[in-house]
Structure formats: structure tokens, C-alpha cells
Amino acid sequence: MIEILASFPGLGKKSSRRIVFHLLEKGPQTAFKLAESLKTLHEKTYFCLSCGSISDRDECHICKDPSRDKTVICVVENFIDQIILESTNFYNGLYHVLGGALSPLDGIGPEKLSIGKLLERVGSGDVREVIIATNPSPEGNTTALYLADLMSDFRVTVTRLGRGIPVGGDIDLLDLETIRLSLEGRIQIKKQVD
């Protein structure tokens, strides 16, 4: 069991051992609860038929929410990225979960990503803007480029997440690339400095 746990992301041998000993110490009750939830994990979890995000029914709470702006779609690599963007409470549009980024080394081509579904959504007419929020890595950038090319067939604005100085960050601690990008993407001061 330690070995199985240690193969999970974010867990090593030591923390896996701690989890197993914790379960042993807590007695059978805790272990049963965990086992029950694991058993139904796949049965009770659905992927939203529209955006591909994890949901407890066929359509997720974001896609179903009438107050969300349905003209903007933010494309993310995976579910975790969506949660993080959502936790800002700033973005009010919809999402689209690709399920990864292009990476031939890992055997991931466009057919492995939820791209057809994205094009279907963009082509349906209401969408004005597609924000591509893939990671700023060689794979994420290539995926962004690939998607932007596909989008050029539609009448939508394609944007990429801005890159710049983190809030609370000191300029003298940043890497030069980030500073350069934030200079490129600088904005005019209007009412507030922030």
C-alpha cells in the first residue's frame, strides 16, 4: 500500500508511510470510510459534457449558472488550473478543460485533448473571446499556438493570460524574463495604481 501511495503525485515514501500508519492507528472505521469513498469515486463523478470539468452530474455548476458570462471561454490544461483561476472570484466566464497539453514525448497529440468539443462550443455562435490559459512552458505555448491557429477560422478574439509581476512581489527579486514580459504588457495608470 505504501508503494501505491508513493506513486501518486506529491507523495513520497515517507509521507505514504505516515498515511498508512495513521490509518492503522485510527482503527478500521477511518479506513472503511476512505475505502467507501474510493469505491464510489468513479461512479459518482461525472465529467461535464460541455466543458470537460469534473462535476457531480452531466453539466457542471459553472456551465449551468445563468449569471456566468457565456461569451467568454477560458481554456485550461487541467481541472486544478480551473480551480485556481476560479478561486480568484474574478473571472465570470466559462471554462474549457483540455485534459493536458500537446506533448509527443508523452504520446499526447491533439486527438488526446478535448479540442473538437472546444471548437464545437466556439463555433456555436455566442462566444466572443477565448482566453488561452495553458502553462507558459514549451508544451503549453505550442498548444496555445495550435489553438490560436484553429480559432482563426472563427470570429472570436483569442487572448493569452498576461504575464507579469506577482502581487506583493519585489521587482529586485524577479527573474529578468518576467520583468521583460511585464514591461511589454504594461498598462496606463488610470484611477488607481493597482
Add this chain to the structure above:
Amino acid sequence: MFIKHLHLKNFRNYENASIDLDRGINLFFGENGSGKTNLLDATHYISYGKSVRNSPEDELVRFSSTGFAVSVVFEKKGEDCTLSVKYSDRKKEFWKNEMKLEKKSDLIGELTVIPFSPEDADVISQGSAQRRRALDILLSSVDGEYLKSLRWYNKTLRQRNALLERIRNKESLETETVHWDKMLSLYGEYIVHERGKMIEILRDNISRLAAEMETPFENFDMEYRPSLKRGEIAEKMSANLGRDLKSLTTTQGPHRDDFVFYINGQDASKFASRGQQRLLCFMFRLAEVDIYRDNAGEYPVIVIDEAFIELDKSTVLKLEDKLTSYPQVLLASADGNVISEKIVSAFFNVSGGYVEKNKKNK
């Protein structure tokens, strides 16, 4: 900058060594295996967080010990600074002026030592991979964006090569290469641009040094030979697809770049003598030192391990003059008379893990 004090504990063959260094030329001499190279390696470790040959830490620990410590006091822009590293229980810690540094990368750039070694001559005599490596190390240390572009270029290249294999196995379509090619050219264009600029600077620096030192090179020149020229990377990469699919590798691009040294209009790798090649490499390294100086506003510490091999006496005399012009040079040799006694600031007799400092050569 210059190192004032170096302290080693259980590092390689040193149990406990405390060494006061002088400005100018510090000569370490002793028999082979006495520990000269280990001493120089300690300065490399404290500058870059790794040994010259990138040996694992456990190999740096003195026999029968469980860890090592190296610390150094050096003057940088008129101020004293202390760096230390402790390795024990397979963990390393870096400290600057009693403050713990969080990452190894916080250490890099504090103290800069430039190691010269007999292997430097590989830049001329060996293949293009050695030349690209030398150029990439130099560019990466003065330009963070270059380092990132290079890493990302290499990653993208691996992706493209994996894609070629998938296309041959009919798992992917040829059209999928388009976007990888675009990304490769995005990073590649920057790499080629910066390499071209750097070769120009190196050529100017070497020419200036050659004139200054009156070296017998006539018509020295350096030429950058990019595999693909600037502005044509994307286009040529796509055009190469058929050929690349046959060989299952990306046949052209910045990963195949090269540069050539010329003396008297002839390729130095083919026509220069071994001695000329050595001297040329020495000048190449000194040209690098000037680039570090221009970048940091101060000369780095020059660390030379037996790099005078195969140079004739008159050439060594010319180099001596030049070496006295740097703030600090650490020089190791099995021969205590490798350079003229009068230009040496401090002699260090190294034997069996002990270092004895003398003002005179004994």
C-alpha cells in the same frame, strides 16, 4: 574580486585547512595527487554549488568522514563577503554572511571563479558539441533569457523528435509538426542572434588581447557557422520534414551550430600546431573573462589548473605579463618554477592535504 581566505574541512583529502590568499598570483605547487586540484575545486564548489567535474557530494567527502564544509571570505566591490557550504547527512546548506540561502541558485553569482584547465583546448581540437557547450555556458551565465531559451529549445526539440517517430509509426499526422517548428524557431532565432553577437565580441576581445600580448597570430578571425541562418529557421525546418522523417531526427537547427577559429586564413583546428591551439584557447578563456568583467563590473577570480602544458617558454612569458594585470589568479602546478618567481604574490607548498604558505619559493 579576490578571495582573502579559504577554509576546508573534510573536503577531498583535506582534513582541516585554513589558507590566507593574496591579491595577484597565488601559486600552489606540489606533487601529483597532493591535493592542488582539490583546493581549486573547493573554490569552484563555493561559487557554483558543484565541483568542476560535477562529482556527487559523497565523492567530495574526505575518506572516513560523514560530511564536509567549505567557506570563503572574499572582497567584492570593496566589501567583504563570507560564503559557506556545509554538507552532512546527504543535505547541503549554503550560507552568505551568516544568513542561510534558500536555494543553490541564490549562491550562484556571489563569487565568480573562472576555471582554466588543459581540457580547454578541446574547444578547438574536438567536435562542434564542445564548442557549442563553451558558448552556451558563457551566454547562459551572462544572459538569463538565453538560458531559458536554450532549455526550452532543447525541450521542444525532444518533442519534435518524438513527434517524428510517432508520425513514422502512423500515430500522428505530419501537419502536427507545424506548431512545434514555429516554437523551435521562436527560441532558435533568439539563440542564433545571441550566439552571433557573442562570437563578434569574442573575436574583438581575442584580437585585442593578441595585439596587447604580441602573440604570433597573424590575421586572427572567428566565424560563426549557424546550421540555419537567422530568419529562415521556421521555413527550413518545415522544408526538412521529409529528410527528418527518414533519419528520425531534426537534421538542421541551432543544435547543429558551430564556429571556427582562423589563423592566417586557415582553420586553426586543422592547421595550427598543438602549442598554437593551446595558446588560442587560453586567449579564448581570457576573452571570456573580459565578458564576465563587462557584465559584472568587476574581474572574476581566475583559477588555472596546469594550463601551461605544451606552451613554450616565450609564450608563457607573454601570458605572465597578462596574468599580473588581473586582481587574483590561483594557479596550480606540479612545477614550482612554472612561472617567474618575481610575479608571484604567494607560494603555497601543497603536500598530502597540507598547505604551507611562503612568501618565497622554497
